Amino acid sequence: MIGTCGMVGAAPAASGDFVTVKKTHFARKGQAYYIAGANFWYGGYLGAASGVGERARLLKELDNMKAIGINNLRVLAVSEKTEMKSAVSPATTSAPGQYDENLLAGLDFLMAEVAKRDMTVVLYLNNFWQWSGGMTQYLNWFEGTPALDPNVTRDYDTYMRKTAGFYRNAAAQVEYRNVIAKIVKRVNTITGKPYTEDTHILSWQLANEPRPGNGKATAEEKAVYVKWVDEVAGYIHSLDKNHLVSSGSEGLAGSAQDAQLYLDAHRTRNIDYLTYHLWPKNWSWFDSNNPVGTWDNAIAKSRDYLNSHIELAAKLGKPIVLEEFGLDRDGPSFSIKATTRIRDRFYREVFEIIATRAEKGDPIAGFNFWAWGGAGRAANADYWWKPGNDFVGDPPQEEQGLYSVFDSDVTSLLLIKEYADRLHAIRR
Ligand SMILES: O=C1NC[C@H](CO)[C@@H](O)[C@@H]1O
Numbered sequence: 001m002i003g004t005c006g007m008v009g010a011a012p013a014a015s016g017d018f019v020t021v022k023k024t025h026f027a028r029k030g031q032a033y034y035i036a037g038a039n040f041w042y043g044g045y046l047g048a049a050s051g052v053g054e055r056a057r058l059l060k061e062l063d064n065m066k067a068i069g070i071n072n073l074r075v076l077a078v079s080e081k082t083e084m085k086s087a088v089s090p091a092t093t094s095a096p097g098q099y100d101e102n103l104l105a106g107l108d109f110l111m112a113e114v115a116k117r118d119m120t121v122v123l124y125l126n127n128f129w130q131w132s133g134g135m136t137q138y139l140n141w142f143e144g145t146p147a148l149d150p151n152v153t154r155d156y157d158t159y160m161r162k163t164a165g166f167y168r169n170a171a172a173q174v175e176y177r178n179v180i181a182k183i184v185k186r187v188n189t190i191t192g193k194p195y196t197e198d199t200h201i202l203s204w205q206l207a208n209e210p211r212p213g214n215g216k217a218t219a220e221e222k223a224v225y226v227k228w229v230d231e232v233a234g235y236i237h238s239l240d241k242n243h244l245v246s247s248g249s250e251g252l253a254g255s256a257q258d259a260q261l262y263l264d265a266h267r268t269r270n271i272d273y274l275t276y277h278l279w280p281k282n283w284s285w286f287d288s289n290n291p292v293g294t295w296d297n298a299i300a301k302s303r304d305y306l307n308s309h310i311e312l313a314a315k316l317g318k319p320i321v322l323e324e325f326g327l328d329r330d331g332p333s334f335s336i337k338a339t340t341r342i343r344d345r346f347y348r349e350v351f352e353i354i355a356t357r358a359e360k361g362d363p364i365a366g367f368n369f370w371a372w373g374g375a376g377r378a379a380n381a382d383y384w385w386k387p388g389n390d391f392v393g394d395p396p397q398e399e400q401g402l403y404s405v406f407d408s409d410v411t412s413l414l415l416i417k418e419y420a421d422r423l424h425a426i427r428r
Contacts, residue, residue: 017199019243021273021319024319026202026319032426032428033365035368036367036420037072037122038070038073038372039074039393041074041371046058046106047107047113048103048109051090052103057374062113062119063117064407066119068420071424072119072120072121073121073122073368074121075124076127076132077124078124078183079103079133080141081095084130085151086130088132088395091103091133093133093179105190107123111191115191119200120202122203125180125204125205128211130149131396131397133147134207134208139162139165157214158214163211164224167227180204184239185239202243203245204236204244205245205248208248210249212224217256217258229270233270246274247265247274249262250275254277263312266318273318274321276321277323278302278324280327286327306322306354310363323368326343336377336378336408352419355422355423369405369416373394377390377392378401382399383399383401384396
């Protein structure tokens with residue numbers, strides 16, 4: 001039974017309930033606040049009343065995440081309808097100025113249920129990648145450039161260089177800001193509470209993994225990117241005085257390996273905390289077909305990546321969150337029947353560094369693993385997603401089972417709980 005909250009405006013939140021930044025840490029309700037989080041990109045989709053919505057499953061997923069100490073979810077708030085093959089459908093934006101109220105109300109439902117479990121949410125408002133339409137789809141709308149799915153062209157370098165054209169396209173930026181305003185200024189249709197008053201939003205995030213271009217980004221592309229981060233983050237703060245704003249950056253891997261660029265993009269007072277992601281397999285540090293031969297290299301580079309970004313956050317005097325990381329199942333295999341011994345070993349390495357440095361008071365504010373698959377299951381023998389299939393942690397541009405943590409992955413769930421408990425025990 002969905003609780004029926006009166007539509008009369010909800011009481012304004014006490015200012016102390018919002019997550020704030022206190023020097024290099026998060027604070028909430030007078031306590032230091034550490035994130036033991038999951039990526040749950042499809043949470044709003046499950047909340048929809050019809051179509052793709054599966055509200056009973058959503059409630060079960062939230063309860064199961066809460067039960068292992070997950071207190072934060074990182075969720076896709078906006079998607080764009082696209083012809084690109086490996087993108088989710090439907091989309092919250094079907095065309096410029098046309099929005100899917102069923103999906104947007106799904107986000108309302110998610111936020112209402114998150115509040116009941118006293119969890120917090122990071123909502124990202126765009127995507128550098130194709131799996132939700134994203135910046136490339138804006139360029140298709142406003143430049144007329146074909147939306148070329150890199151899973152089809154296999155040319156990611158060209159995709160990244162062209163997608164970064166989004167930052168310079170004035171018409172695309174106008175629509176992007178229209179969408180930002182539509183979400184940030186939305187009134188939750190379930191609770192009657194304005195999003196700007198929702199203390200369970202931890203932060204608004206500019207996009208998932210925004211990059212300045214490809215690995216050879218020019219000085220001009222980097223300058224455009226830095227300006228875009230500052231201006232959009234400032235725009236969000238102009239709409240919403242209560243919430244934090246983050247970029248969604250992967251760190252150096254998403255900054256053309258340029259630490260100065262990463263610092264410059266996050267120095268602005270409009271960015272409240274830093275984010276980074278860790279992908280040993282995607283970045284070719286780890287070969288899951290040769291785990292023994294590549295583990296030492298991968299874990300050494302991972303440890304360095306984990307620690308060096310915490311030092312960069314200390315330089316800026318801001319908290320940092322490791323908001324994505326993952327590794328595939330033993331084999332490698334996409335099958336839920338495959339074990340996760342190597343992934344569990346990687347998770348423990350990551351968690352141990354995060355927890356140890358958080359306990360020491362370093363500016364690491366927590367983690368979100370990628371990603372919660374829960375009760376979702378791959379529907380097709382080739383493990384690719386098709387409209388109507390279950391949503392799992394892996395978005396449609398990847399095999400359904402690649403990085404997902406499913407409800408049957410007991411060793412992984414126990415590991416997450418062990419370190420969630422450790423982070424929640426920190427008092428500062
Ligand atoms: O944001 C992301 N980062 C890495 C994930 C796994 O490859 C990917 O699914 C997603 O686009």
